[in-house]
Amino acid sequence: MMPNLRVLKLKVVFLLLLTGSCLTGLVYLGFSLGWIKADVQADLTSWLAPIVWEGTFDPKLIDSIYKQQNITVATTVFALGKYTVFLQDFLESAEQNFFVGFRVHYYVFSDHPEQVPDVKLGGERKLTVMTVNSSSRWQEMSLGRMKRLEMLIESGLVNDADYLFSLDVDTKFYGRWGAETLGDLIGVIHAWYYNSPCVLFPYERRPESQAFIPYSEGDYYYGGAVLGGSVKCVYQLAKTCREQLDIDAAKSIEAAWQEESHLNKYFLYNKPSKLLSPEYSWDDQKMKPQEIKIIRFSQVLKNYAEVRPNI
Numbered sequence: 001m002m003p004n005l006r007v008l009k010l011k012v013v014f015l016l017l018l019t020g021s022c023l024t025g026l027v028y029l030g031f032s033l034g035w036i037k038a039d040v041q042a043d044l045t046s047w048l049a050p051i052v053w054e055g056t057f058d059p060k061l062i063d064s065i066y067k068q069q070n071i072t073v074a075t076t077v078f079a080l081g082k083y084t085v086f087l088q089d090f091l092e093s094a095e096q097n098f099f100v101g102f103r104v105h106y107y108v109f110s111d112h113p114e115q116v117p118d119v120k121l122g123g124e125r126k127l128t129v130m131t132v133n134s135s136s137r138w139q140e141m142s143l144g145r146m147k148r149l150e151m152l153i154e155s156g157l158v159n160d161a162d163y164l165f166s167l168d169v170d171t172k173f174y175g176r177w178g179a180e181t182l183g184d185l186i187g188v189i190h191a192w193y194y195n196s197p198c199v200l201f202p203y204e205r206r207p208e209s210q211a212f213i214p215y216s217e218g219d220y221y222y223g224g225a226v227l228g229g230s231v232k233c234v235y236q237l238a239k240t241c242r243e244q245l246d247i248d249a250a251k252s253i254e255a256a257w258q259e260e261s262h263l264n265k266y267f268l269y270n271k272p273s274k275l276l277s278p279e280y281s282w283d284d285q286k287m288k289p290q291e292i293k294i295i296r297f298s299q300v301l302k303n304y305a306e307v308r309p310n311i
């Protein structure tokens with residue numbers, strides 16, 4: 001009986017050791033492949049780009065540095081079809097929170113220019129309405145933004161601007177958005193994926209698409225609702241994404257999340273110089289967890305059937 005018991009004990013110890021090392025191996029693999037996030041609130045990426053969270057900057061100091069440089073911030077926003085209903089709140093809340101005290105130039109693209117509301121703007125802030133053709137599919141309105149952004153920059157209209165942002169219109173500002181968001185190339189971490197492992201990111205996974213990213217790659221999932229940077233860098237981004245979208249369109253492929261998928265591909269190989277935390281692109285549908293100290297900009301609730309021309 002005794003020797004059997006010893007063998008049994010040895011087997012148990014061996015099994016425990018095996019399980020232990022398997023788990024350690026899995027955790028190691030998880031970290032190295034990005035399945036497990038070490039710190040969802042890190043304030044630096046592995047390529048040393050800052051990630052802007054509340055508490056990582058001094059708002060007054062950073063604004064004063066850029067004020068001395070007398071900069072102009074251009075901002076494009078697209079409101080086609082029924083999305084013009086979002087403009088009033090977008091613009092009014094931007095006037096309260098977005099680069100307050102800076103020279104801001106909004107470019108509102110719409111197929112219903114007469115529906116662009118007359119919002120009172122602060123001193124040194126202006127708005128230009130850009131009339132565009134309608135589309136019958138919401139996907140085209142969304143992905144058409146890259147082409148229009150590229151054309152706007154080529155037209156020379158934004159030559160007076162130092163920085164350029166492109167923002168979703170079905171949104172509202174709830175908090176400060178200032179000079180801390182400026183840099184060469186700016187992306188925002190998507191609110192629904194900031195604490196997800198990489199393999200769960202909804203990147204385009206079909207190799208036929210130019211937006212394809214294999215499961216072994218990726219670092220962040222960026223939202224399509226916010227992009228920005230210097231006019232030069234935004235031009236390169238918009239042009240490249242538009243070219244990739246055209247190649248896909250010629251093959252009748254539409255990436256999983258339209259231009260957002262192409263943006264993610266672009267950022268994977270052209271790393272943003274600064275990342276905005278999900279504070280800068282939240283979603284009203286999503287409860288604010290404790291680790292998020294402030295919501296600055298957020299997608300408002302919308303009735304998709306009511307505002308979109310197609311499903």
Ligand SMILES: CC(=O)N[C@H]1[C@@H](OP(=O)(O)OP(=O)(O)OC[C@H]2O[C@@H](n3ccc(=O)[nH]c3=O)[C@H](O)[C@@H]2O)O[C@H](CO)[C@H](O)[C@@H]1O
Pocket residue numbers: 077078079080081082083137138139141142167168169170190222223224225226257258259260281299307308309
């Ligand atoms: C939070 C976030 O990252 N949102 C992205 C997401 O879903 P969303 O559900 O946020 O997409 P969406 O319906 O807001 O469309 C994106 C933008 O396209 C414009 N638009 C769209 C439809 C329309 O009928 N009229 C119109 O003007 C408008 O500026 C809108 O804000 O995926 C989209 C592409 O699939 C875009 O990448 C969005 O930026």
Ligand SMILES: [Mn+2]
Pocket residue numbers: 168169170225299
């Ligand atoms: Mn949106």
